[in-house]
Amino acid sequence: MPRLSPSAVAVFTVVTLAASAAGSVAAQKKISLYGIGGYYIASDLFVGVGTQAGNKVKVDDSPTFGGRLVIQPQPRFGVEFSYARAVSNLHTISPVAQGDSGQVTLDQIDVSGLYAGYSGAGKGYVSFGLGTTGFTPHVNGQNGSAQWRFAWNVGAGFMFDVGRSLVGRLDGRYRMTNTNRQTGSSSYCDAFGNCYGYASSIYSSGEVTAGLGIRF
Numbered sequence: 001m002p003r004l005s006p007s008a009v010a011v012f013t014v015v016t017l018a019a020s021a022a023g024s025v026a027a028q029k030k031i032s033l034y035g036i037g038g039y040y041i042a043s044d045l046f047v048g049v050g051t052q053a054g055n056k057v058k059v060d061d062s063p064t065f066g067g068r069l070v071i072q073p074q075p076r077f078g079v080e081f082s083y084a085r086a087v088s089n090l091h092t093i094s095p096v097a098q099g100d101s102g103q104v105t106l107d108q109i110d111v112s113g114l115y116a117g118y119s120g121a122g123k124g125y126v127s128f129g130l131g132t133t134g135f136t137p138h139v140n141g142q143n144g145s146a147q148w149r150f151a152w153n154v155g156a157g158f159m160f161d162v163g164r165s166l167v168g169r170l171d172g173r174y175r176m177t178n179t180n181r182q183t184g185s186s187s188y189c190d191a192f193g194n195c196y197g198y199a200s201s202i203y204s205s206g207e208v209t210a211g212l213g214i215r216f
Contacts, residue, residue: 030071030072030073031069031070031071031072031215031216032069032070032072032167032213032214032215032216033067033068033069033070033213033214033216034067034068034069034070034167034169034211034212034213035065035066035067035211035212035213036065036066036067036068036082036084036169036171036209036210036211037063037064037065037066037209037210037211038063038064038065038171038207038208038209038210039061039062039063039064039207039208039209040061040062040063040064040084040086040088040106040205040206040207041061041205041206041207041208042059042060042061042062042086042088042205043059043199043203043204043205044056044057044058044059044199045057045059045090045104045135045198045199045203046188046196046197046198046199047196047197047198047199048094048194048195048196049195049196049197052094052194052195052196054094055092055093055094055194055196056092056093056094056196056199057090057091057092057093057101057188057196058090058091058093059088059089059090059104060088060089060090060091061088062086062087062088062089063086064084064085064086064207064209065084065085066082066083066084066085066108067082067083068080068081068082068083068211068213069081069082070114070213072114075116075118076115076116076117076118077113077114077115077116078113078114078116078125079111079112079113079114080110080111080112080113080114080127080129081110081111082108082109082110082111082112082129082131083107083108083109083110084107084108084207084209085105085106085107085108086105086106086108086207087103087104087105087106088103088104088106089102089103090102090103090104090137090139092194094194101139102137102138102139102141103137103138103139104135104136104137104138105134105135105136105138105146106133106134106135106136106205107133107134107136107146108131108132108133108134108151108175109131109132109133109134110129110130110131110132110151110153111129111130111131112127112128112129112130112131112153112155113127113128113129114126114127115127116159121160121161122158122159122160122161123158123159123160124156124157124158125156125157125158125159126154126155126156127153127154127155127156127157127173128152128153128154128155129152129153129154129155130150130151130152131151131152131153132148132149132150132151133148133149133151133175133177133203134146134147134148134149135147135148135149137188139188149177149178149179149180149203150177150178150180151175151176151177151178152175152176153173153174153175153176154173154174155171155172155173155174156171156172157169157170157171157172158170158171162212165214165215166212166213166214166215167212167213167214167215168210168211168212168213169210169211169212169213170209170210171207171208171209171210171211172206172207172208172209173206173207173209174204174205174206175204175205175206175207176202176203176204177202177203177204177205178201178202178203179198179200179201179202179203180201
């Protein structure tokens with residue numbers, strides 16, 4: 001068996017130590033930043049009140065996009081800060097007519113806890129978060145002011161390695177937002193004088209997203 005020269009031994013030692021250090025640095029990557037995009041699944045936001053109880057305003061499903069920052073101090077636990085926006089069309093529906101009413105912008109800001117399965121090339125997780133949803137109406141050519149409401153959400157997803165520093169994710173969430181209004185409380189009137197209240201004191205919605213992130 002040939003003997004290695006001192007220089008070869010030195011090179012081999014340096015390469016080994018460098019590889020070990022690189023692996024150690026990679027193992028310490030506990031922060032991930034994601035861009036996300038997907039689909040917002042809406043429910044009805046307003047219903048008619050009083051003599052207009054047969055009327056309602058339907059909120060369309062729409063694309064959504066945003067970003068998420070995950071801090072994972074342990075392999076199975078993490079904290080996520082997220083922002084997402086969707087712009088949905090509004091449609092007035094009554095027993096005698098239907099028409100477009102405008103749009104509503106929904107801004108969602110959350111802090112969530114993530115609980116993941118055992119680490120590997122991919123891992124599933126569940127999440128629970130608290131935050132706020134901002135409703136900004138754009139009705140009859142006029143922009144209303146944002147109304148921010150307390151919200152909470154539950155979800156599940158899957159993260160998977162794409163490269164040395166890249167990670168992909170698939171995610172589904174169900175959100176509940178406290179509208180801070182009782183059903184029947186008048187809060188919106190369209191161009192035809194029809195007035196509406198929140199369909200419920202709890203507004204529910206969902207979202208399905210995919211994302212690509214980088215580890216730091």
